Amino acid sequence: MRTRSMVEWAFSLPCRLPWRHRKPSILFVLLAVLFSSACRQDMHDQPKYIPLRPSGFFPDHRSERPLVEGAVARGNLDDDDAFYAGKGPDGKPVDTFPFPVTKDVILRGQSRFNIYCAPCHDRVGNGAGMIVRRGYRHPPSYHIDRLRTVPNGYIYDVITNGFGAMPDYAAQIQPADRWAIVAYVRALQLSQNATMKDVPPGQEIPTPQLLSPSGGRK
Amino acid sequence: MSQIFHHSSNTLARITIFGAVFILAFTAWVAEEFFRGAWSTRASQIREQPVPFSHAHHVGGLGLDCRYCHTTVETSSFANIPPTKTCMNCHSQIWSTSPTLEPVRASFRTGNSIQWTRVNDLPDFVYFNHSIHINKGVGCETCHGRVDRMSLTWQENNLQMDWCINCHRHPDQYVRPREAVTTMGYHPAGDQEAIGRRLVQEYHIQDPRVLTSCSTCHR
8 A cells, every 4th residue: 555655646746746846848748637637635535524534623533423411303302102112101012003004014124124133033033043043142933922922012122222132223223114123023923823714715825935944045 | 962861751750640649549548547447446456444344254144134234325325334333233242252353342342433444435526325326226236246245345346427427327227126226146037128117217217317417416
């Protein structure tokens, strides 16, 4: 890298020479034309902050400043406990959804679940995801009786605050998406415990396809 | 009086004039190759990082989705680099004593940022936005290459203006279904021309005249 910066320095010389030193010889003009595109300075690196650009002003070198403690941005009061915390007025997890669960919500939940939860819980929720196979603590299957009967707000709370060895996902997943994931976990639980009685009359049943142990990913 | 110049100098002069054109053209070509080539645009060069983070391990090997770490890529102009907490989701338990990961643990303990080296960097006078590209079906792979095979990240394309424009003129050659934007090694299910044209309609991708107008990217 050192040779690189030396060459860059040499190339940008024509841009930096004071004007009186520049003899307008043909050679110089040629050189200037040739090398002027190496003058990658002022407008390329403007003195402004873009995301994650370091700052020399603050001791922690971050240009994005943390909120002053106790400050709440307009519209970020988050005072709807049922939506933001999954808890009712009595402090117990709610068993309802804060918005109607449509097919779109479940599909959104599926895509978010496969991104954020499947690495550990696997795509079918049995808890044997890729990270677990590499040595992470084995989570319980979603299909045990206890987890099939917990209220919706409980699952929401696990995502928001973590649980035991499971990290929290509050920073990575927005509240509405967390609820969509809860809806999809419920759908997964139904899917693994369905019986012939749940099949509407006249519905064609596809022949089951064998999934690889990871639930089809690889 | 005898002639000063030999008869052959006529030819020589012609060759020189003719040759000068070629020399100039050659110099221009060398300059062009140089300034747009890999060395000066830094394409295909790996960058040293404070922690040897490998996309090949995490994406290719473990099958993580890009959005597990680059969470804002669908909603913001900027694709965020994950905070240390995201690494610790797993590395609190996996390789939790590995010396390679000491900078990550130190950052988590002290709250100081890991200072990653930037890989893709447009000049500040260009406006770029990830979310519009992702939501209109331009895959990460199209711009960043096979990230799932990079042990250390490099910049895949030269990011010159004509590279952007080339796609803005013919988006139908590149767009894919939204569900597949983070897929690596994507193959269109059928004829890209037909699929591309359909998706351009379906996603309401604007006319090339709008997309190549200077104020789209220089605003």
